[in-house]
Amino acid sequence: MNVLLFVVVPYVALTVFVAGHVWRYRYDKFGWTTRSSQLYERRLLRIGSPLFHFGILLVALGHVGGLLVPESWTDAAGVSEDAYHVVAVGLGTLAGFCTLAGAAILVYRRRTVGPVFSATTRNDKIMYVLLIGTILLGLGTTVLGNLTDHPHDYRLTVSPWFRSIFTLDPRTDLILQAPIGFRLHALSAWLLFAFWPFSRLVHVFSAPLGYLTRPYIVYRSRDEQMGSRATRRGWERVQ
Amino acid sequence: MRVMAQMAMVMNLDKCIGCHTCSVTCKQAWTNRTGVEYVWFNNVETRPGQGYPRRYEDQETWRGGWTLNRRGRLTLKGGGRFRKLLTIFSNPKLPAIQDYYEPWTYDYETLTNAPLQEHTPVARPKSLLSGKDMAVTWSANWDDNLGGSPDHGDKDVLLKGIADKVKFEFEQTFMFYLPRICEHCLNPSCAASCPSGAIYKRAEDGIVLVDQDRCRGWRMCVSGCPYKKVYFNHRTGKAEKCTFCFPRIEVGIPTVCSETCVGRLRYIGLMLYDADKVLDAASTKDDHDLYEAQRQVFLDPNDPAVIAAAEQAGIPRDWIEAAQRSPVYALINTFKVALPLHPEYRTMPMVWYIPPLSPVVDVVRDTGYDAEDRGNLFAAIEALRIPVDYLAQLFTAGDPAPVDAVLRRLAAMRSYMRDLNMGRDADETIPAAVGMSGEQIYDMYRLLALAKYDERYVIPPAHAEQAHSLEELATECSLDYEGGPGMGGSGPFGEMSGTPTPIAVENFHMLRDRQTTDTIVDPGDKARRVNLLNWDGKGRPEGLFPPRREDGEDKP
Structure with a gap:
C-alpha cells in the first residue's frame, strides 16, 4: 500500500505530467490559453487574481527552496534550522494565506457572477478541487503543526523522499516518518500534477518572459510556415 | 531604404x-x-x-x-x-x-409552447453570456x-x-x-x-x-x-x-466588406513604404505633423530608385506594377484627399479616409444657396468651423489646415465637374484655386465617381511559386466538420480545441455539410444558445422546439 502511494503514484503522476504536456502541446496548441474571464467581470478579479497568482508564485518558490535544497547545504551556509524554520513558516504562511484568500475570492466570483459561472467547465471544477485541496492541506499542516508546538522538520523526511524519486531510488521509509498532513498534501499534489496537462493550468508554462527581450513588432514571412501546421511531407519549400 | x-x-x-x-x-x-x-x-x-x-x-x-x-x-x-x-x-x-x-438572443421557445392566454406571448431577450433574462440597453x-x-x-x-x-x-x-x-x-x-x-x-x-x-x-x-x-x-x-x-x-x-459595399466607397491597393523611416515618423514631436510624416514614409512606386530597391527587397515585379496602379496611392499622395484616422495614436494606420464634404454641402443647400457653386462651398468651408474642427479631430490630430485643403479640393471638383456635365465651358480658375490642373481634377473625379471594380481594387495575387506554403491552398482532405471523423466544433478542452483547419477548407466543408445534410447541425453550444441569426433553416437546433415525446408523436 505504501509502495503504491509513495512510489507508484509519484512516478505515474510525473509520467502523465510530462507526456501529457507534450501531447497537449502537439494536439491542442489552440486550446492552450488562460481562458481569462476578465471580460465578464473585473472588479473581483482585480483583487482576487493578483492576490492568488503572486501568492502562489511565492509558494512555488518556497517549495523549490524547501524541497530541492538539502538541509546540509543551509547548515553549511551557517543558517540554523530554527532560523530557517521561522523564515519559512513566516513567509510560507503569509504567501499561503494570500493564495487562499485570492482563490476564495475567485471561487466566490465564479459561483456568483452569472456569465463566469456558465463559462466554467467540469474540467475547471475538478481542477479547483485538486488545487484548493492541495493548498488547504499544505497550509493546514504548516499552521496546525506550528500551533501544536511540535513543528516537524520536513527537510529530513519529505524533502529527501521527494529528491529520491528523481534519483530513481525512492525512500518510502522517509516519507512514512512524516505526519499524516504532509503525506496527504504530497498525495494530493501528485494528483494535481497528473491532472495538470489536461486543465487550464497549462498556461503556467507559457509565462511570457520572452516579451522582455523580443523586439516590439514581430514580422513573419508568408514563406515560412503559415498559421498552425507544419508543411506537409513532400511539400517542403525548394531552396 | x-x-x-x-x-x-x-x-x-x-x-x-x-x-x-x-x-x-x-x-x-x-x-x-x-x-x-x-x-x-x-x-x-x-x-x-x-x-x-x-x-x-x-x-x-x-x-x-x-x-x-x-x-x-x-x-x-x-x-x-x-x-x-x-x-x-x-x-x-x-x-x-x-x-x-452584452450579446443576447430571444427566448423564441415561449412563442411556441406558451399556454393559451389573453395576450400574445413575448420572446424575452436572454443574455448569451449568462442565459438569464436581460434588459437590452x-x-x-x-x-x-x-x-x-x-x-x-x-x-x-x-x-x-x-x-x-x-x-x-x-x-x-x-x-x-x-x-x-x-x-x-x-x-x-x-x-x-x-x-x-x-x-x-x-x-x-x-x-x-x-x-x-x-x-x-x-x-x-x-x-x-x-x-x-x-x-x-x-x-x-x-x-x-x-x-x-x-x-x-x-x-x-x-x-x-469592400466587395459588398453598396456605395462602392472602398478602395484597396498596395503602398510601398520605407520600413527604416517608420520609427522616426512615428516619433514626430508635434501631433499635427504626424499626417505629413506618415505621407513621407510612403515611396513613389514610379521612382526608378524605389523600383530598384523594391526588386532588391524581393518584391515581385507584378506587385510593383500593382503599386503603380494603386488607387490608394493616388488618393493619398497624388490627389492628397485621403487622411489617416487618428494619426495622434502614432501607430501609422493604413486605412485612410476621404473626409465627407456633405455636412458642408447640406448646410449650404438647406440655407437655399447653390450647393455646387465654388464660391458658396469655399465660403461655407471657411464658415462652418464645427464640422471642420470635428473632422480635424478625427483625421489630423486637430489641425484643420489639411482637412480644409481636402474639402476645398472636393468642392472644386464638384463645381468644376458640374460645369462640364451641364455642357458649359470648363472654368480653369477652379482647379487653379486648389493648386490642381483641370486634367487632374478630371482624373480624381474618374477615380472617385466612375472607377470600376478593377480600378477600385488593384490587388496582386500572392505568388504561385509560394502557393504550397499558403495556408489557404492546402491541398488535403479535411474531415473537420461537425460530427465528422476530424471532429470540428467543441474539443475536449473547450470551444474549437484541437488542431484547426485552414479557413477556406474548413468553411468549404462546413458549408457543404450544412447544405447537404439531412440531419441536425446545431450551433456549437447547445441548450441555451438558440441563435436564429446563425440558423440557416437546416435541421433543428437543440432547444428550438420542445423535446419530442417518448412515444414518438410530435405534438406541441
Whole structure:
C-alpha cells in the first residue's frame, strides 16, 4: 500500500505530467490559453487574481527552496534550522494565506457572477478541487503543526523522499516518518500534477518572459510556415 | 531604404449611406460564432457619436497606442514590458463586455409552447453570456443616425473641446458615417503589447494577424490597440481581429466588406513604404505633423530608385506594377484627399479616409444657396468651423489646415465637374484655386465617381511559386466538420480545441455539410444558445422546439 502511494503514484503522476504536456502541446496548441474571464467581470478579479497568482508564485518558490535544497547545504551556509524554520513558516504562511484568500475570492466570483459561472467547465471544477485541496492541506499542516508546538522538520523526511524519486531510488521509509498532513498534501499534489496537462493550468508554462527581450513588432514571412501546421511531407519549400 | 509593401484601404466617407452591409457581411464571414457574438471586425459608426466600443477614442482612459516619453522616445502609452508583465493577472485597462454590449438572443421557445392566454406571448431577450433574462440597453450601433443623442450625444470623446457649440438639435447638427476595420498599422501597438508575440505583421503585404496557436489569452493587445479592433473571444480565450480577408486578398479579390459595399466607397491597393523611416515618423514631436510624416514614409512606386530597391527587397515585379496602379496611392499622395484616422495614436494606420464634404454641402443647400457653386462651398468651408474642427479631430490630430485643403479640393471638383456635365465651358480658375490642373481634377473625379471594380481594387495575387506554403491552398482532405471523423466544433478542452483547419477548407466543408445534410447541425453550444441569426433553416437546433415525446408523436 505504501509502495503504491509513495512510489507508484509519484512516478505515474510525473509520467502523465510530462507526456501529457507534450501531447497537449502537439494536439491542442489552440486550446492552450488562460481562458481569462476578465471580460465578464473585473472588479473581483482585480483583487482576487493578483492576490492568488503572486501568492502562489511565492509558494512555488518556497517549495523549490524547501524541497530541492538539502538541509546540509543551509547548515553549511551557517543558517540554523530554527532560523530557517521561522523564515519559512513566516513567509510560507503569509504567501499561503494570500493564495487562499485570492482563490476564495475567485471561487466566490465564479459561483456568483452569472456569465463566469456558465463559462466554467467540469474540467475547471475538478481542477479547483485538486488545487484548493492541495493548498488547504499544505497550509493546514504548516499552521496546525506550528500551533501544536511540535513543528516537524520536513527537510529530513519529505524533502529527501521527494529528491529520491528523481534519483530513481525512492525512500518510502522517509516519507512514512512524516505526519499524516504532509503525506496527504504530497498525495494530493501528485494528483494535481497528473491532472495538470489536461486543465487550464497549462498556461503556467507559457509565462511570457520572452516579451522582455523580443523586439516590439514581430514580422513573419508568408514563406515560412503559415498559421498552425507544419508543411506537409513532400511539400517542403525548394531552396 | 528598406522597401516593404503594404495592403491598404481608403474609404470615401461622402459615399457612405450607413447601410451596415459591410458589417453584416463581415460578421457572416468571420464572427458568426459563439464567443464572438459581440465582435464586429467591421463596424459603422454615426459621428458624432460614442463609437464602438463606447468612447474607445478616450486614450486617457484606455491608454492605447503609442506616446512620446520625456526623452522624446516612442513608448507604449499603456506602459512598457515590465508593467505589462506585472499587470498580467488582471489587465487594468481592458474594456468590459458592457463597454461593447452584452450579446443576447430571444427566448423564441415561449412563442411556441406558451399556454393559451389573453395576450400574445413575448420572446424575452436572454443574455448569451449568462442565459438569464436581460434588459437590452446598448448594442454595436445603438446611436445609429444620432439616435438618442439628446441623452448621450455629449459623450463623444471628440466633442470635449467643442461640445458647447454643438447642440444636438436636428436642425443644427451635422452627421456622417464612419466605417471602421482594423487599421493594419505600420507600427501596430497591439503587436507590441502582445506578451506572447502572437500578433505579427506579414512581411509580404503588411496584414496584421493573430497567430491563434500562439495566443495565450493575456488580453494586452485589446488594451494596446487604440482603435479597439482586437477582440477577446470569451469562449476560446483567444484574441481575434480583422484579417483584411487575407484568404481573399491572396487570390486577388477584395475583402468581404469592400466587395459588398453598396456605395462602392472602398478602395484597396498596395503602398510601398520605407520600413527604416517608420520609427522616426512615428516619433514626430508635434501631433499635427504626424499626417505629413506618415505621407513621407510612403515611396513613389514610379521612382526608378524605389523600383530598384523594391526588386532588391524581393518584391515581385507584378506587385510593383500593382503599386503603380494603386488607387490608394493616388488618393493619398497624388490627389492628397485621403487622411489617416487618428494619426495622434502614432501607430501609422493604413486605412485612410476621404473626409465627407456633405455636412458642408447640406448646410449650404438647406440655407437655399447653390450647393455646387465654388464660391458658396469655399465660403461655407471657411464658415462652418464645427464640422471642420470635428473632422480635424478625427483625421489630423486637430489641425484643420489639411482637412480644409481636402474639402476645398472636393468642392472644386464638384463645381468644376458640374460645369462640364451641364455642357458649359470648363472654368480653369477652379482647379487653379486648389493648386490642381483641370486634367487632374478630371482624373480624381474618374477615380472617385466612375472607377470600376478593377480600378477600385488593384490587388496582386500572392505568388504561385509560394502557393504550397499558403495556408489557404492546402491541398488535403479535411474531415473537420461537425460530427465528422476530424471532429470540428467543441474539443475536449473547450470551444474549437484541437488542431484547426485552414479557413477556406474548413468553411468549404462546413458549408457543404450544412447544405447537404439531412440531419441536425446545431450551433456549437447547445441548450441555451438558440441563435436564429446563425440558423440557416437546416435541421433543428437543440432547444428550438420542445423535446419530442417518448412515444414518438410530435405534438406541441
